[in-house]
Amino acid sequence: MVVILAGIPGAGKTTVITKALKEKDMKFVTYGTVMFEIAKKMGVKARDEIRKLPAEKQREIQKKAAEEISRMGDVIVDTHCTIKTKEGYLPGLPYEVLKKLNPRLIILVEASEEEIIERRTKDKDIRDRDVESIEEIKEHQLMNKIAAMTYAALTGATVKIVKNNDGMLEIAAHEVARALG
Helix, strand or coil, X not given: CEEEEECCCCCCHHHHHXXXXXXXXXXXXXXXXXXXXXXXXXXXXXXXXXXXXXXXXXXXXXXXXXXXXXXXXXXXXXXXXXXXXXXXXXXXXXXXXXXXXXXXXXXEEECCHHHHHHHHHHCCCCCCCCCCXXXXXXXXXXXXXXXXXXXXXXXXXXXXXXXXXXXXXXXXXXXXXXXXX
16 A cells, blocks of 8 residues: 655655554655655756756656555655645646555645744755745645645545644644544
8 A cells, every 4th residue: 555645845754654654563764765866867966956957857756656655565655745836836746646646545644834933944045945924834734735636536535634733742642543444
């Protein structure tokens, strides 16, 4: 079974799944890490550079990563439903990628816009993230919900939305672990 774990940068999806995996033992892979390994072979020097590549190049890397991940068996895939680029929102799981992964469950991790801004500010020394306003973050999370339901309609997956608000990590992680079965 493939499980998609998604959320915009700063929502805390990696923190939540790391904690949840203490309750539920499952294989875990970060889609961006698999993409970066592929992108490095194309001359990309830093992971955050991938989203600045032309959309067509990003799609090529996405497809190659999906092929690798689809061979991993039962796995939780930490990824993004949408990627905000200078050209607009890019589907994190375009149809060709979605078909290869064929997820049974999509878990969408969210937090308040203010918390996301604060988390991104704390991460600025280790990640090169775009600055977004509260309204832009709100829109990005809405686009993720729309994308997640579209992905579910195409695959028959279910969508679980988990709130990861400050001070509630234990609850969010337990909710994810429970959803994993």
